[in-house]
Every structure is written in structure tokens, then in C-alpha cells.
Amino acid sequence: MRRGIILAGLLAQAFAQAQSTPSGQIRAITTAVPFLLICPDARSGGMAETGVAIVPGPYSIHWNVGALAMAPDRAGIAASYTPWLRALGIGDINHFFLPFYAHIGERAGTVAASMTFFSLGRIEFTDNAGLKTGEYDANEFAFTGAYSRQLSGNLSAGVALKYIQSNLTGATTVGGLTTQPGRSVAGDMGLYYQKDFTIKVRPQALPATFRWGLNISNIGAKMAYTASGQRDFIPTNLRLGYSLTFKLDDFNSFTFANDFNKLLVPSAGGAAQVPLLEGIFKSFGDAQGGWREELSEVYWSLAAEYDYNRLFKVRGGFFYEDPMKGNRRFITLGAGLHFRRMGIDVAYLTSLVQNHPLQNTLRFSLFFTWK
Secondary structure, eight states, X not given: OOHHHHHHHHHHHHHHTOOOOTTOOOXXXXXXXXXXXXXXXXXXXHTTTOOTTSOOOTTHHHHOGGGGGGOSSSEEEEEEXXXXXXXXXXXXXXXXXXXXXXXXXXXXXXEEEXXXXXXXXXXEEEOTTSOEEEEXXXXXXXXXXXXXXXXXXXXXXXXXXXEEEEESSSSOEETTEEBOOEEEEXXXXXXXXXXXXXXXXXXXXXXXXXXXXXXXXXXXXXXXXXXXXXXXXXXXXXXXXXXXXXXXXXXXXXXXEEEEEEEOSOOSTTGGGSOHHHHHHHTTSOOTXXXXXXXXXXXXXXXXXXXXXXXXXXXXXXXXXXXGGTOOEEEEEEXXXXXXXXXXXXXXXXXXXXXXXXXXXXXXXXXXXXX
16 A cells, blocks of 8 residues: 555544544544645634634635625735644645735625645655655645625625645556546635624723624535545535624724634535535534534634734634544634734644644734735
């Protein structure tokens, strides 16, 4: 068996974050191309991967395409870099994300695009005798185009279309079958709502903003790595969340955010034979353990951000996933330094699970905006 295929499988399992539990029961849902769900930016990375209902910006194309029309600036571009899974001792797995958006008119809406590139490093292939047969730089990428528009003064909606390619083996022959890049086309759709209000706190009123978001991402065709191989679901994901921002005075504000996620992928056996749309609806009621296990498939995050004069930001958050469904439990910290129309953000993740692949994950982001 070729080591490259084994490594690719281990990486896919690591992204699912399946870990041993005291009961020994692990029923984590796995999919093809899980890189599509990796948190791409340091702002949300510092806020425990909340993002569906925070202040919109370039990275909203990942978190909630519906929010783009509400972005406060005329246009924005960003870039982020994440050294990925360094706790596994592999030093050449990296995640890159490059988004852009521009308002094209009050009635015309907002357009956006992004590129995601995920490098899995150089994989060496061997035969059953352990002799080297070749090597390949495995990688995955996605190109996304999006459109968002305000439906009213407080509500906006958006859609996106993306092309996905996953090339893990470089056309290596395995078991008499020649592998090929996995390819798919998928779509996103999202809603975003925000409302300003005041809270009466003596002796003055406290300005506040409530935000709410809903996004369904990666609704697309299954993916296979051989012409006649089994086709696997891509990670269709439902994200729902809210945030509250309180402006204490002209210089200080706090934001609290809470996101909930669920993979819209069948969890029961035989899922590979289930059609796409049927699989999405089936995912709400097919857990082996009934409704209790179905609820355990929802993973959530809670976070806060302090903003001083829109110049300096400090962030923190907590992320929880049920041990049976992946066992990702971690705390995040982050900071941002913003100056005029540009800024830099960093984030750090520390896992609450011993020997976890995500331990000590760092993220770095840059952005530029135009009025």
C-alpha cells in the first residue's frame, strides 16, 4: 500500500478531529475536502471561529455571503495565512485565503471573489516493499464568486458559486485504478440582519447593535478520486448565529458573538448512495442514537471582542464539539491593530484536549479597505 494514500487519509481524519473518548464510541461525520471549513482569518480565529453575524468585511464571503452588502466600506481586500496542524510534526501543511469585495451601487448590490489554497506538502509514495515510487506536492483549492444585495435597510441576502479541486495523489495508480483530482461545483446562500437600538442605562442611553446571520455553504456535487470510485459528500454546512455590540463611549465598545454549526451530511451507514438533496434533509434525523445524538452534531462557539477607538482590538473565545462527534474543544485569543484603512490581526488557539492536532495553531491576517 502506498504511503501517500495512507497519509492523505490520515489528514482527512485529522481535519474531522476524531479522537478517542472514554466510552470508545466515535461517530464523527467525515467528508471530502474538509479544508472548505477551515477558519480563514485571524479575527474570527481569535473569536473561537464565530463569524456569521459579526461586522461584515472581506472575510464575510466565507462566513456569511449575505452580509457582504452591509459591509461599511466601499471595497476591501485581504490575505490570511495559517500554518496548519503543526502539532502533527509536519511542517509543510499551510492554508492561504485571499478575498475581495466591492459595492457596485446602492441598487446594483455587492460583488465579491475569493481564492482558497490548501497545501498538504510533499507526499512520498512507496510500494508494498517500501521502495520509493515517486513523490507529489498535494494540494487543494477553491475559487468563489459571490453577489449580495440589501433587501431593506436592515436585511441583506447573498449567493455564491465556487469551483473546488482536490489533488492528493498526482494521478498515482492504486490497486489497478488511476487516481484523478476530485472536482466539484458548489454554492452558498446567506441572510444577514442588523439593527441599531439603545439601552437605557442611567444617566445616559447606551448605543447598541444587534446582528443575526444564517448561512448554508458548500451545497454541491459529491466528489470522487477515481473514474469509477465511490463519490463522497463535500462538507455542506449550516451556520446560524448572532452578536451584540455595546458602545460604552466614543472610544470603547464590546462585541459578544455566538455561532452554531451543523454538517448537512448523512451520518448513517450507506450515505454514499444517498442523493445530495435527500442527504441534506436526511442529516437532521439519521443519527444512530436518536435525537440526543442528533443534537450532539451541533458544535458551537462563544466569543467576545473589545475595541478601543477602532484602532486596537482584543479577542477571546471558547469552541465546543461533542467528544463523540470530533472532540474539538479549545480556547482562542487574538488581537488586532488597525490604522486608517488597513490592519493586521493575529490569533492563537490552545486545545483543551490532550495531544490534539490543532494545539498551538496560529493565524495571521491583513486587510485594506477603501471608502
